[in-house]
Structures are given as structure tokens and as C-alpha cells.
Amino acid sequence: MATQKFYLTTAIVYVNDAPGLHYLYEQIGTDALARFHRQRGRDVFFLTGTDENATKIDRAAKAKGEDTRAFVDRLAELYKRAAKVYGISYDRFIRTTDADHVEGVQWFIRRWIENGDVYESTYEGLYCVSCEAFYEETDLVSGRCTFHSDRDTIERLKEKNYFFRLSKYQKALEDLYRDHPEFCEPETRRNEVLGWIQRGLKDISVSRRGLTWGIPWPEDPTQTVYVWFDALINYVTGVGFGTDDATFRKYWPADVHVIGKDISRFHCIYWPAMLLSAGIELPKQVWVHGFLNYGGQRLSKTSGNMIDPFAAAEEWGADAVRYLVLRQVGFATDGDVSPEIFNYRFNADLANGLGNLVSRTTAMLERYFAGRVPDPSPVGPSEGVVREAAEKALREHDAAAERLAFGDALAAAFSLVDAANKHYTRTQPWQLAREPSRKDELGAAIYAGCESLRLLAYLLWPYLPATAERIAEQLSAPSPATARWDEVARWGLLRAGAEIRPGPALFPRLENKVA
């Protein structure tokens, strides 16, 4: 039985500035999915990275008087550091300036050329002679470039470029979506894409002339690959296309590309057409997530409503932030985040819910059983109810996680926290403890609470990896990072007599910050 592979990607991020929380949002969601599949025994390859070949990056570096190469190196490190802080478990962090990517892109484009899908044509547009770049009408302010608004630098210019025959793939894309509607999820995003296709596809310019930064067009050094097309190709070069056939054959096609809704056109139309032209199998799915809003605006650099991910990790803890964004927003739709929302959810779910359940359970174990897990029998009605709740949580969690509904998945897992709390209210262990003759009942009641915690450690690991480790450690249970799912994810596996090692509060309440 060969291990099933699972290859997933995030979009690569455009590195013109420091990372924001919206960047981590996609990383966190994709990481949770990667961990979920690893936990279920799949051979996961998780690719993420940086998009570095844009002309604007070259310009941003020069504007700061910095060498472009040094500039992207510095920013790539910063993004890697953010990923590390948040426990993003990528297998490769690709940079589009990596040598193997550059080589792979050129091989990719040669295939288009061989296939007759590239031709020379003229691109006409508004050109800023100072920036040496084309702009759209909408980019200009009163007909002037925003970088050089003090003088007239804009000219209407024609440039010879290479064009890709996107129009040739109109029918192939229609067929793709007819036969495999699941290619783009969720459905609302797919409908949007179908609308674009129905209105007809036009050929697109895929090269730029006279740039000094970017990937040279194969066999024509006067042209540079237009950065969007170079960027998309990272999904195949990241697993060895053009340079490492064995790895490429092992992981391609991708199981899912996780992206934001602003770039679905590129991933759901251009990308499959590009692959078809290059004679490469299509990925199985593009999964489009929503955005984080703060104060009614999309969280972004241009909206000026950044939440700094490094500061957020200091404030709430990286695990908590992972939980907060996924639980609050869900993943498919847009949702609101703010420090106030984080604070109240932190207290309600993490401190009062999960953290407090761990505290009360381990405290009772220490007090009543000298820090050893008691025997599970006799199993009374309340223990049965908790067990059913646990099994339901496992089922519902997996079903939700499978469809990237992380908010629902977390809600399913946390339903077990509620079930355990209700169980304590019903059985009242603190009362049983007063009657020595009922020691067995007391043990069974606490065992059920303990067992709920153990299962929670495994269920929550994809979202709260560090917390899950701490819970498992406190129960002397196998590490969620390495345990085989079928050997841990069943009720009743916690060994009686196991040592309990209570730790400090997992999520101390944020007392002063609740407005």
C-alpha cells in the first residue's frame, strides 16, 4: 500500500513590503490543511514562497536606494521569519529568483512555443518614461504617473511583445468546468469564473521588453517573462519541473492551490490554459478563500489598516492567532477581525473553554488521584454521553476540515470542550470525592474528562500545534506531531495509571483588555 501523496500550495507573496496578517491568514489555513493531511498519514508536500520578479519590486528597491537582489533577500527572510513564528510547516519556500525556478520557467515557455501558442504582436499602452513601465488609465492621476506627478512622463507607446493564445483554450476550459466543476471551489467563486469564460477569452501579452529585473524570455534576451506567468509556474517548478523529474512525477498534479479571491482569474483561467499548452496535467483544485476585514475594509497595506503579525503573536500568542482567524472567519467568506474581537474570543473559547477545562481536569487528577489517570470503569450514563460527543466531534471535524471549512471544523472540536464541562456538572466529581465508597465512580467520571482532553489534543493540532503538544504532554500521551492517527484517535486509549503533569494556564485570561 503506497502512501497517498498530497501536494498543496499557497499563492506566492509579492514582497514589496513587510508581511501583514492577511498574508499569514492564507498561510495558517493552508498549514492547517497540510497538518490535517499529514496527521491522516498522507505524504504531504506543502509549497509556499515569494514572488520577486515584478518590475515594481525593482523600482521599490531602487526608490530605497537598495540593490534589488539585497532587497528581495531581506524581505524573503522577513516572510520566512513570520512563517516560522506562526509554525507554518512548509516543505519548500520557493523564491521566484531561485535558479531552478528560472530554468523551469524557461522550459515551460519553450513548450508553449513548440506547441505554436506564442506569437509576436504589438501591445499598446500608456508608458511612463521615468518608470519605464506601462500603466492602465486607472493607475494615473490626472493623466500623470503617481511616481512622477510633478511632470508629464506618460506617453502612448507601442511595444512588441510575445502573446499567449489563451483564446485557443476557450473550449478546453469550458469542458474542464463542465466535467470537473470541483476544479474551483467554493461554488460562488466558480460561478464568477464561469462568467468570465462565457464572455470570451482574449490572447494575452506574456512578455515585457527592456527590463533589467525578471526572468529572460527563452531565446530572446530582449524580452522578460511577464511576472504573473513566471509566478504561476512556481507551482510546478516548486516540485522539480524542468530540473528534478523524479520529484515532479511524485507530487504533481497539485491536490489543491489555496489562493485569495482577488487572483482567481489567474488561477482558474490562465493557469489551466498555460498547463494545457505545456502538455502538463492540471491540478485537481483551486480553492479560493475570503479576506480579513478590519473596520469594514480589507486588511491590506493600501487600506492602511494593517495588523502586524509579529505584534499579534506577542499579544495573543501565535497559536491563539491561528485559532482566532480560522474560527472567526471560517475561510471561504470574508470576515471581521480586530483586537477587540480577538480579545473576547480569546477569553471565551481559549481561556474559559479549552484552557480552563485542562486546568480543572488536571487539578482534580492531582487532588483526588495523586496525578495518575484513574480506571475508566464503571462507565455510567454521563460517560456514555461524553463518549458519543467525542465520536461525533471526530466525525464532524474531519468532514468539515476535508472541505476546508475550518470554522466549522474548530466548532466541531470545541463541542467536545462543552460536552466535558457539562459532564462534570452532571457527575459532580467534587461531591463524589467526599464519599470514599464512590471512588470508582469518581475515577470513571474524571477519566472521561481526561480522555476528551486527549482527543482534543489530536483534533486541535492542525490549528493549535504548540497547545496540542502541551496538552498531550500533560497527559503523557503520544505527541500529536508524530502519532499515527488510527493509533490515537479513538475513545478509550488513554492508559490508566499514566502520569499527569499539570502545567501553567494554557491561555491566561486577558483581564484588562476586555472592553
Added chain:
RNA sequence: CGCGGGGUAGUGGAACGGCACCACGUCGGGCUCAUAACCCGAAAGUUCUGGGUUCGAAUCCCAGCCCCGCAACCA
């Protein structure tokens, strides 16, 4: 008539033809193992507006108002 999404208790979400549900917050009660945590109960909605279809509409149709995203060479 560019395209798409959305307007539901104070807040955020769910239901998408059949008694309008959940969480947080608020109020009342209980408990004391626990991070003033936990448990039970209650109040709170003319489901954006106006028409229509239907035995019955938050849900379907028409018109309008408002918010958000996209609008293909910006990444």
C-alpha cells in the same frame, strides 16, 4: 443595463419553501474541581424597502436602496 457576493436579535454568523437557530454580550438562578472560570434558564428579531407567486416566503420572482470585491497586462 459590466460581473459577482452580501444586507437576519446589541454584535458576528447559520437556516435558503414549512413553528427563525447558534455563539458572544445582557439579565436571573445554580455550583465550587477550575483561569471570577463551569452549568441551567430568560429577555431580545415587522429576517434592508416596496410589490408579487404560494395554503405557507428570511428562503422563489419583479422593482428599488445600501455595503463589499472584481472589471483581464498592478502584483
